Amino acid sequence: MASERVTLTVSDPDGEHDVDLSSPNKVIWKDSDITKAELADYVQTVAEPFLNANGHRPVSLERFRNGVTAGSESFFSKNPPKGTPDFVDAVTVTYNSGRQHPQIVLNRPSAIVWAVQMNTIVFHPWASLASDTDNPIELRIDLDPQPGTDFKDAVVAAHGLREVLREADLEPFIKTSGNRGLHVFCPITPAHEFLDVRHAVIAAGRELERRMPEQVTMNWWKEERGERIFIDFNQANRDRTMAGAYSPRALPTATVSTPVEWEELDEVEPASFTVRSIPQRLADVGDPWARMQNKPGRIDTLLGWWERDVENGLGELSFPPEFPKMPGEPPRVQPSKRVAENWDAEGNRVGD
Numbered sequence: 487m488a489s490e491r492v493t494l495t496v497s498d499p500d501g502e503h504d505v506d507l508s509s510p511n512k513v514i515w516k517d518s519d520i521t522k523a524e525l526a527d528y529v530q531t532v533a534e535p536f537l538n539a540n541g542h543r544p545v546s547l548e549r550f551r552n553g554v555t556a557g558s559e560s561f562f563s564k565n566p567p568k569g570t571p572d573f574v575d576a577v578t579v580t581y582n583s584g585r586q587h588p589q590i591v592l593n594r595p596s597a598i599v600w601a602v603q604m605n606t607i608v609f610h611p612w613a614s615l616a617s618d619t620d621n622p623i624e625l626r627i628d629l630d631p632q633p634g635t636d637f638k639d640a641v642v643a644a645h646g647l648r649e650v651l652r653e654a655d656l657e658p659f660i661k662t663s664g665n666r667g668l669h670v671f672c673p674i675t676p677a678h679e680f681l682d683v684r685h686a687v688i689a690a691g692r693e694l695e696r697r698m699p700e701q702v703t704m705n706w707w708k709e710e711r712g713e714r715i716f717i718d719f720n721q722a723n724r725d726r727t728m729a730g731a732y733s734p735r736a737l738p739t740a741t742v743s744t745p746v747e748w749e750e751l752d753e754v755e756p757a758s759f760t761v762r763s764i765p766q767r768l769a770d771v772g773d774p775w776a777r778m779q780n781k782p783g784r785i786d787t788l789l790g791w792w793e794r795d796v797e798n799g800l801g802e803l804s805f806p807p808e809f810p811k812m813p814g815e816p817p818r819v820q821p822s823k824r825v826a827e828n829w830d831a832e833g834n835r836v837g838d
Contacts, residue, residue, distance in 0.1 A: 491506055493507070499594060503596035505571075507522065507602070510526070515738065515740040518740045518760070531768075532764060534773075536733075538779075539611070539732065539775055540609055540611040540733070541591075544589040545612065546564050547562065547564075547608075547609065548606065554740075560736065570600075574591075576589060581725050591616045608729050608736055614680075620679050621677065625690075627669070627718070628668075629670065629715050630666075632713060635714065639715055643717075644751065646698050648670070650690050650697070651672055654791070655787050659775055662742075663735075664735035664741045671775075684720070685789060691717035694717065695717070709820060709821065709822055723809070739760055744759040803816070
């Protein structure tokens with residue numbers, strides 16, 4: 487028997503496009519009874535703020551064949567699959583390995599609906615635009631609660647981080663992660679490549695850690711973090727992404743990563759932001775990130791702080807394990823298992 491299928495006519499800035507939606511009544515979030523058709527309606531409703539935050543840039547699609555259930559598995563699509571319609575764009579990007587490959591770019595509402603047809607739930611945009619993939623337009627910092635901490639602890643850290651970033655002549659914007667944490671973004675001019683932006687993030691994180699040593703940590707290794715908010719500096723790397731603004735999350739209640747105003751942050755309940763509630767929130771209060779790119783800043787001050795810290799003996803920090811070994815990087819072994827004489831000053835294993 488052929489599977490149920492409907493055709494949606496989606497309005498784009500350049501006209502209408504028909505998008506086939508198979509199994510529209512398939513339940514995607516089992517605990518919430520949200521169907522594939524409802525998700526397609528959601529992404530059309532939020533298309534304008536969604537594209538402002540996630541469009542016109544490389545994006546990775548996190549796809550779930552069987553929806554969100556206990557133990558459900560996902561996979562990522564970066565390259566346009568065979569049969570991708572012509573209203574879904576792509577751009578060639580360079581990955582950390584040096585390999586180049588086309589990556590999906592979502593530029594219109596019909597492309598987001600197509601992604602839903604492909605069983606996408608979470609959208610992971612790059613920090614750079616398709617027009618200049620090597621130079622980010624956003625400085626991004628992930629405030630990640632560790633065991634023993636919660637969202638309220640992340641809120642306290644976020645307010646401290648806002649002060650630090652403003653002292654560095656940047657204007658931060660904030661959103662819920664859709665889970666337990668917070669994401670802080672600063673619009674920046676695309677004048678520096680990813681490694682420079684990562685160093686700027688490290689400089690900001692170190693300054694916050696100096697001010698709030700009991701509340702936040704820059705320690706990459708989990709055994710050293712304690713009950714503190716982890717400042718995940720590695721989310722600033724090339725091809726390292728987090729859930730985009732207005733992207734659903736693969737959690738039972740269909741929560742959404744949601745931009746908020748700083749003035750409402752202390753009262754925010756992230757669990758209240760869901761696929762079903764966000765359209766009304768947008769109708770009531772609008773998009774707090776609509777003005778984000780109006781006045782991008784520069785990271786010069788933060789890079790000055792980075793150089794100051796390097797001169798004072800604070801150098802490079804650990805990279806994710808899938809990255810090539812980077813100059814000056816510490817040893818890639820957790821501290822409790824590290825034997826000092828087995829590593830040289832550059833973090834390379836002696837004898838390798």
